[in-house]
Amino acid sequence: DAKTTQPNSMESNEEEPVHLPCNHSTISGTDYIHWYRQLPSQGPEYVIHGLTSNVNNRMASLAIAEDRKSSTLILHRATLRDAAVYYCILRSWAGGTSYGKLTFGQGTILTVHP
Amino acid sequence: SAVISQKPSRDICQRGTSLTIQCQVDSQVTMMFWYRQQPGQSLTLIATANQGSEATYESGFVIDKFPISRPNLTFSTLTVSNMSPEDSSIYLCSVEGDAGVYTQYFGPGTRLTVL
Numbered sequence: 001d002a003k004t005t006q007p008n009s010m011e012s013n014e015e016e017p018v019h020l021p022c023n024h025s026t027i028s029g030t031d032y033i034h035w036y037r038q039l040p041s042q043g044p045e046y047v048i049h050g051l052t053s054n055v056n057n058r059m060a061s062l063a064i065a066e067d068r069k070s071s072t073l074i075l076h077r078a079t080l081r082d083a084a085v086y087y088c089i090l091r092s093w094a095g096g097t098s099y100g101k102l103t104f105g106q107g108t109i110l111t112v113h114p
Numbered sequence: 115s116a117v118i119s120q121k122p123s124r125d126i127c128q129r130g131t132s133l134t135i136q137c138q139v140d141s142q143v144t145m146m147f148w149y150r151q152q153p154g155q156s157l158t159l160i161a162t163a164n165q166g167s168e169a170t171y172e173s174g175f176v177i178d179k180f181p182i183s184r185p186n187l188t189f190s191t192l193t194v195s196n197m198s199p200e201d202s203s204i205y206l207c208s209v210e211g212d213a214g215v216y217t218q219y220f221g222p223g224t225r226l227t228v229l
Contacts, residue, residue, distance in 0.1 A: 032216065043118075043206050043220030044157065087156070091216075101147070102208075102218055104157040 004088045009109040012078045020073040020108055022088030027068050032091045034102070035062065035073050037084040044087065047073065083112045116141050116209050118221035126227045127197055134193045135224045137207035142187035145210040147218065152203045163190050197228045
């Protein structure tokens with residue numbers, strides 16, 4: 001499986017933007033870039049995913065480098081509730097089915113200061 | 115989205131005993147996954163469970179230690195057998211979203227402590 005590299009931790013102030021980087025230099029052409037986050041004492045939750053183009057949803061934005069070897073998760077205005085571990089995961093697909101296990105790295109611990 | 119519940123939410127067990135963890139989903143799903151999260155660590159996939167077939171285990175996990183049942187499309191169990199303190203972890207189940215959704219939904223986890 002292609003591997004991702006993330007900083008161990010990052011800090012932000014409330015209501016400021018946060019840019020969480022992820023390196024995935026061995027990504028293959030069919031790997032999707034997924035981001036999940038795990039709030040304290042909860043299971044992970046899906047944040048966003050993309051293949052080549054930048055993506056936006058109500059939670060965050062995903063900026064993907066042109067060579068796809070890196071990506072950045074952008075939280076436009078951090079809140080205290082965004083304090084979590086953020087995981088960048090490459091997800092391979094088997095043919096046309098939706099099978100593709102999630103391989104979690106260590107993630108980035110995001111601390112948000114009031 | 116899918117809503118997943120797990121029972122028990124936590125338990126404290128003696129070494130040498132077994133614990134069965136239940137995972138219930140509010141909709142029918144083909145694929146269910148069981149993960150382990152050891153203290154301070156990330157999640158590791160234990161096995162994939164499809165209804166009507168044997169579970170597929172990841173390297174380092176064996177059926178004798180972690181037997182899995184998948185009797186229908188909304189339910190699965192994971193048993194942690196002959197427990198030792200090293201099995202103290204959070205065990206989470208997850209399900210694959212609908213086709214085209216490309217996400218997994220996770221349960222809240224079962225926090226297991228083995229004394």
